[in-house]
Amino acid sequence: MFVRMSGAALRGLLVALLIATPALMLRDVASDQSQIVVLVALLAAFLTFVEYNSNAPSIVEFRDAAPFNRLRFVTLFATLIVLTAISRGKVDPTSITQGLTALGTIVGNAIDFPFSPVRLIVLMLPYDARPGLITDVRTAAGMSYLISLVAMAWFVAMVRWGRWPIRHGSFNVWVNLPLFDPTAGGDVLFRLQRDARVNIALGFLLPFVIPAVVKATSDLVDPITLENPQTLIWTITAWAFLPASMIMRGIAMMRIASMIEEKRRRAYATAAEEGGFQTA
Incomplete structure (x- = not known):
């Protein structure tokens, strides 16, 4: 269970990093854009964690x-x-x-x-x-x-x-x-x-x-x-x-x-x- 949970957490972190990459690398990003990116990244990380932490997949194919x-x-x-x-x-x-x-x-x-x-x-x-x-x-x-x-x-x-x-x-x-x-x-x-x-x-x-x-x-x-x-x-x-x-x-x-x-x-x-x- 711990291995599955840690793997799901790592995947969620990587997905959040993927979404935030353009905003992190670019300069002069507006504050409202940064807030939207953070919100979307956190939501995607949570959904990824829930999906990979479950015993059986519900959305992700070829898991x-x-x-x-x-x-x-x-x-x-x-x-x-x-x-x-x-x-x-x-x-x-x-x-x-x-x-x-x-x-x-x-x-x-x-x-x-x-x-x-x-x-x-x-x-x-x-x-x-x-x-x-x-x-x-x-x-x-x-x-x-x-x-x-x-x-x-x-x-x-x-x-x-x-x-x-x-x-x-x-x-x-x-x-x-x-x-x-x-x-x-x-x-x-x-x-x-x-x-x-x-x-x-x-x-x-x-x-x-x-x-x-x-x-x-x-x-x-x-x-x-x-x-x-x-x-x-x-x-x-x-x-x-x-x-x-x-x-x-x-x-x-x-x-x-x-x-x-x-x-x-x-x-x-x-x-x-x-x-x-x-x-x-």
Whole structure:
């Protein structure tokens, strides 16, 4: 019990640190923004502690299938730190921030071609956006997209060659997928494969759909402004991380479906052999 509680407390602390990272690293953060960040960080830490301190998960998927959630956490944390360091480098430049900015500029310019996600998020900006803001958005989008691609490639390698999720023991489908109702009707294998395909498809489409939706609704509602560094950091991070997380979830569910299919095939083969022996 103590081990579980201490692990849950550590995870809650890390989640709070993740949320507070941009406000801690940036300078000249308004007091009202700091208060909101502290409140959100404490709430997220409490929810994380409650979730991981319970015997069975209620919301978090793949809780016992390490390192799926750890990889997503590291990806989100790395994206926030890198984008915050680039933003901080504009007022307090260092060799690290300059190197990250140069890398982000190269990547952003490389994938800023017509109909690319980076081009669409740049076009999401108002027509009168200053050139410096356009460059900042392109650089941040390039870095965040690069980190997300590396994370997805790493997870695919873990699934393909790392024997995830059975490398460290057995895998309980119903414990690791608390939001998946096995009694909802239909074959479980078919539903897992369907949900996996839907997640992967949405993950590929979201980087294109989000800027288009924001641009289309800008005439009806006030569009978000990316002039504020924290708004820029969280917007670009969410734009890159959410699709990558959905694709990783889809790959994970497809892997679970393949495991169930393989287990069924072995069970059917064993039953057929036993039936053949009994008949003989």
